Amino acid sequence: MDQQRGASKEPDWTKNINSKTVCDFFYIFFIVYAVIAAIALIGMLITAFTAKLPKGLMFASVFTNLVVMAISGTTALFHYLVCTRALGA
Numbered sequence: 001m002d003q004q005r006g007a008s009k010e011p012d013w014t015k016n017i018n019s020k021t022v023c024d025f026f027y028i029f030f031i032v033y034a035v036i037a038a039i040a041l042i043g044m045l046i047t048a049f050t051a052k053l054p055k056g057l058m059f060a061s062v063f064t065n066l067v068v069m070a071i072s073g074t075t076a077l078f079h080y081l082v083c084t085r086a087l088g089a
Contacts, residue, residue, distance in 0.1 A: 023083040030083070033076035040068040 044065035047053070053061065 026079045026083045030076050030079040033072045033079065037069045037072040037076060040065045040072065044069070 044062055047061050047065070048058065051058070051061075
């Protein structure tokens, strides 16, 4: 079997795409998810300190914002690492 042919599963049409272009694409997603995490943090703080909600609803709101922050923060860091580590940008 030809191991060299099986080593790269990248399609031929993607080999001409510059690594900087791919890095910029993932960096845009990093910014988007970082903004979502910041909005969730601000929303959580505003809700926790200014809203007059029952305790159960307050905890549910804070928990939801924490989950959104964790998911968007992790995804933002993933997209940043794709650019800096995998592509060597």
